[in-house]
Amino acid sequence: MNFASLPDRRADLDPDGPAVADRAQSLTNAQLLDRVRxxxxxxxxxxxxxxxxVALKLTNRIEFVVLLFATWRLGATVTPINPSLTDNEVARQLDDSGARLMVVEDDGAPLDGITTLVVGDLSTVGTAEEPQIDSSTLALLIYTSGTTGVPKGVMLDHAxxxxxxxxxxxxxxxGPADRCLLILPxxxxxxxxxxxxxxxxxxASVVIADRFNPQTFFDLVESVRPTFFSAVPTIYGMLAxxxxxxxxxxxxxxxGVCGAAPATAELLTRFEARYGFPLIEAYxxxxGTCGSTINPIAGPxxxxxxxxxxxxxEIRIVDEDGVEQAPGVDGEVVVRGPNVMRGYLxxxxxxxxxxxxxxxHTGDIGHLxxxxxxxxxxxxxxxxxxGGENIYPKEIxxxxxxxxxxxxAAVIGVPDxxxxxxxxxxxxxxxxxxVDPAALKALCARHLSGYKRPSSYVVVESIAKNAVGKIDKPSLRATHAGSRR
Structure with a gap:
């Protein structure tokens, strides 16, 4: 089995069971299969x-899910495009991926040089044979956020x-009794x-939410009664x-699953104490097709x-020469398993x-x-x-x-x-x-060695994030450098 044939399997097992819903519509397993065909x-x-x-430049909606399975049914590949990208950024991804078709929102503008399908025109009548797709067939081209350079296409196959x-x-x-609330893009x-x-x-079934809003999020939870959802620390911070x-x-x-960026122990503990359900932190x-480590849901x-x-x-910690490090010793996190990408396109x-x-080799530093x-x-x-001393921002x-x-908080290094x-x-x-910078200075003096303490504290209305909700430190460093000119 691979994901190209999953709608067929769900429709065979439980045709009238719920599959996926959004604000506008709800599909049973049989209806999902009909729409995919x-x-x-x-x-x-x-x-x-x-x-x-096939490029999908869409907001969160049922048609995104339908088009995922429809594209895979044909043995083709999906590359999702962030709807907020500029035309130049979109054109770069289309060119790099070699996309032959782009699906856009009803108000989306076509780009020269590529066939464009408006999602509202997507047919709901028709059929296509059950797929025969090899597990090595390329399924997704996910483009990195570009915080470390030009975005690269991560090749993920069905395996x-x-x-x-x-x-x-x-x-x-x-299991089948679960319902997932989708709030991430x-x-x-x-x-x-x-x-x-x-x-x-x-x-299980899936409910697709509109763009996350902390003021209405729990109203949605009370309405659709999900059993779990996945979010980033920024979202949990806003809810807390x-x-x-x-x-x-x-x-x-x-x-709730907490991933995409590290969360503080204080946030996790405070959130669970207030709202009564645990946050399962993952990385x-x-x-690596999304996840490599996760805190046990039933264990410690x-x-x-x-x-x-x-x-x-498998996870190892290695030094710059690739030598595995002992427990408690920092080094680069390296990962091995069937989830590791095929490579960069x-x-x-x-x-x-x-x-x-x-x-x-993840480029992340940590220890076991x-x-x-x-x-x-x-x-x-x-x-x-x-001064020759390595400082890791997360500690601060x-x-x-x-x-x-x-x-x-976001900590950066600036030239001195x-x-x-x-x-x-x-x-x-x-x-x-x-925020009282003097209080923060005193807090750091109590908990950090002198060389780790910030030389200055900048209070801002919001900290810059990239498209997937991670703090955008390259942008922060550039902004800071510009403000000092």
Whole structure:
């Protein structure tokens, strides 16, 4: 089985069972299969054949899911496009991926040089044969966020997707009784894998939410009664900062998954104490088909760590020479398993740099404890070197986030004539709070060695994020440099 034939299997097993819904419509398993067949027939009529690439420049909606399965039914590949990209950025992804068709919103503008289908014109009548797709067929081209350079196309085949979804289903104990609430964007692998493919593979159903809004999120939870959802620390921080009078009914929720960026132990503990359901912190990256470690849902969860390897994956910590490090010693996180990408599209040299002897070199720095739990301390590219001393920003960010007035913190290194680099902290206040830099300075003095303490604190209304909700440190560094000119 692969995901191209999953709608057929669900329709055979439970034709009238719920499959996927959004604000506008709801589909049973049989209806989902009918829509997938019709969409596949439509794509065939537009000339899509095995090996072609279909670009989906869509917001979160049922048609995105339908088109995923329809494209795979034809042996073709999907590349999701962030709807907020500029025309130049879209054109670059289309050119790099070799896409033959782009599906856009009803108000979307066509681009020169590529066939464009308006999603409202997608056929709901038609049929296409049950697929016969090899597991090595390319399924997804996920483009990296570009924070480390020009975005690259991460090649994920059907074997990658199935392995990752099975790992998630087993780790999170998801089954037919579950309902997933999708709030992350579908142009990112987390939204596709954790919130769509994994639950559908497990026999569960999916409800697709509109763009996340902290003011209405719990109203939606009370309305659709999901059993789990996946989000990023920024979202959990906003929910934790809601006024004390917000006391929603969260009894349907078994857990929330927290990933894409490290969360502080303080946030995880405070959130669970307030809302009554656990946050299961996980870690991964697009090149590893989304997830590599996760805290056990039924076993000991260690706040501040990102958990244990998913079943079927291996994690090591290595130094710059590739030598494996002992527990407690920081080094680069490397990953091996059937979830590791095929490579970067058209970039064999860059692929060879990150996949060495089957091990994916993540560029993330961390350490394992004696029980195998992974703690992240930062990105290798984010390390601050002050007077020859390595400083990991996350350690400082965790200290700052413990201040009750701070919603979020981002620490960067800036050039300095004396030290080479010094530490600068950007902090975003919680709603209706005021940050006192003097209090933050005193807090850091109590918890951090002198060389790790920020030389300055910059209070901002919001901290820059990239498209998938991670703090955009390259942008932050550029903004800081511009402000000092």
């Amino acid at each position: 019709a969409a596949a027939s439509h794509l065939q009529g537009l000339g899509i054949r095995p090996g072609d690439v 990658n997707l199935l392995a990752m979804a099975e790992m998630g289903r087993e780790s999170l104990q998801v 579908l142009f990112h692998v987390n939204g596709i894998l954790v919130s769509v493919l994994m639950p559908l593979l497990a026999g 900062a809601l006024p004390d009078g917000v006391q929603p009914d969260t009894s349907s929720l078994r857990f 991964g990256l697009s090149e 969860r260690r706040a501040g760590t990102v958990g244990l390897p998913f079943p079927g994956q 058209g970039r064999p040299e860059e692929t060879a740099e990150v996949i060495v002897d089957g091990w994916l 404890d004696v029980d195998g739990y992974l703690t992240l301390v930062g990105r290798s590219k984010d390390i601050i070197i002050r 960010e965790d200290v700052l986030a413990a201040d009750p007035s701070v919603l979020e 004539d004396k030290w080479g680099e010094v530490v600068v902290a950007y902090v975003q206040p919680r709603p209706d709070s005021t």
